[in-house]
Amino acid sequence: MSMPKRDTSESKTIHLKGALTFPNIMDFRDQILQSVTSCRDLTVDLSGIDAIDLAGAQVLIAAARFADAQGTTFRCIHADRYRRICDFAGIRSPGLVP
């Protein structure tokens, strides 16, 4: 897969809504990927997310890692569900604002 080109925008916030779970995971991946490549500072607001599973957490982890590789700041806010599933599964949750 080719890497999308970076936009000139400095910072951006995206508001995810619905269930960040396996059935919708493709759409979410595309949405986040496009945002990461289009700015230097991305905030993902998860307040509209009403469910998250391991597939969803994996996408956020991959996004944080990709953003890091791109030199893009990546953070997730209102991310209690993300934090909870990562804590339960013993996995690091990159991008979480402490």
Added chain:
Amino acid sequence: MSASVDPLETFREEVAELLVSLEHALMQLEEDPADLGMIDDAFRSMHTIKGSGNMLGLTALGEFTHMVETAFAIVRDGKAVVTPHLIELGLAARDQIEALLGTHEPDADILAEGERIVQELIREYPEVGGAPQRASIRETEVPDTGGTETTWRIQLTPSSDAFVTGNNPILLIRELMELGEMLIVGFTDKVPLLSELDPEQCFLSWDILLTTSKGENAVRDVFIFVDDIWDIRITAIDESSLDSTDLDYKRLGEILVERGDIGADELEAAVNARSYIGDALVQQGFVSPERVEAALKEQDLIRKRRETRQSLDTTSTIKVRTEKLDTLVNLVGEFVSEHATLQRLAAAAGDPEILSTAERLEALIRDTRDLAMQLHMVPVEVLFSGFRRLVRDLAKDLNKDVKLVLEGVDTELDKNVVERLKDPLLHIIRNSLDHGLETPQERQKAGKHPQGTLTMKAFYSGAHVAIQVSDDGRGINTDAVREKALVQGLIADDDRLSESELNELIFAPGFSTTETATNVSGRGVGMDVVKRNIEGLGGSIRVESASGEGSTMNLRIPLTLAIVEGLLVDVGDQSYLATMSSVIECIELDDAARYGDQKLVNYRGQLVPFVDLREYFQLDSGPDHEHAEHRQLLMVSSEDRMLGLVVDGVRDTFQSVVKTLGKMYEGVEGVSGAVVLGDGRLALMLDVDRISRLTDK
């Protein structure tokens, strides 16, 4: 020597302890319904009873406890709050568990009561009715390994299509969690960058350290549906039965190699880098930081477990049946008696070596005796706590509001003494609640706080333990006591009795001031029996009371019944033993400054009454006391006063097991038991308190 242990009997003993904890938790919750710790305690007690009951096939007990436990789980999970009704049902359930425990096939009454409790619980918490017995089924199906805990390293790599096939790792992790204590480290190092991620594939993996007493099969069963498609490696890395004093676990490099995170060549390369092994491995790209962190966590966990195990090993306790302890104490007592004989024979033989051996033996026996006595001691909390429920239920029945305050609960007493104190204290508490403490309305009218207080307090007093039971109620009505005593012929019309003497009349046989007997007390069979029981223990009881302010029962109980140490004295042909705890001093009678013709001596500036034991016991045998040389005055303490006892001679200190007196001594006032001397003769135990009181009269 081996003895077969009945698992059901062991279970009953365990449940008896759990029921005490459960009752305590419920009573505490009643005082503070928001105490989450107590909700947990109550839940845990029931959970343990349920699990063990199911394993022993006590189905009715298991099912019933499950229902009650479910109600407490609802409260614990914050879905409901503690209500007075839940406490009532909890206490009723506690009694029901006790009843179910007594029988394998409960009768109709027991079943009906169980049904009533369950129905009320369902009314209050509808979830109780639909609660499947999941936990109990698991407990009956999964055999415990009998306390041996194993720490398993579970390396879990789901197949990449785990999300697609719906095998959710989270559910399996949750199921593992139910087996024991778990430390979980998830790895994300194989998760690609988002641009390269197929989000429908799973790239996560886990290292799980599970410590459980369930066997390996129980652990493997969790993965039964995925074990041929996922990469699952289960390795035992530590076991509680290992007799290892080595606290160290494997080195970090060893762990990483063992787990397959690095190869031996990579380890060697990192070691050669001469820096911290973890850093070197990460820097050289052999392993991700996550995997080093997981290995370090494993190292830390096992070290901690081993430390805890070692500390538990050094402070561990074992349960010993009280009969065995009784036997030990009795044997030590016999030892003491036999030693007295040996010492007498050694003295008669005049052999210095035998005498020296006897002395060394005495020191050993004393240490053994002290240890045996300590083993037999229990804190009075065991006794006092049992009255919480009684006070609560009685107060409720009598429409009274009573707070029970316990003080000095760490004070220790001989277990046998504790057993024999139960009934007397029960009578005292019942009397206090029935007659002493007023209703809230009466208290308010009298300007008191509507809630009455009953205080039980224990503290050491020499070789005795003092127990006080006080209430802040109306106190003893001495006018009513006097009137009743006159009617019952206990006193004459012209008797002039002090307030404290009138109070003491409540201990007279059959005495009661209440016109109608209640089902709580008032049949007049209480306080005289209490007094007799306490005196049977070698103790004493006195009452203090102030009108309108309350009453206090002062009990003085010997620390132990098993072995006494005393001073042997001779009076006539008979030997007596005065307990060392009561002896103050021994002086020559001739040196004592008598006070005129009265039986009083000036002892250190204080006039103290004395009793000639020859006269007291009406002894006319033995050397004529008028001509007996060097008669001694034994100064003793009795309750809160002093008394002199005139004896013919003082011999030596003596330790022995106390024997009960035979029928021959029935009605002899002033002796409470007997000890067997080295030469086989009997010495009578002086009941100093009794002599003092009778002399007073």
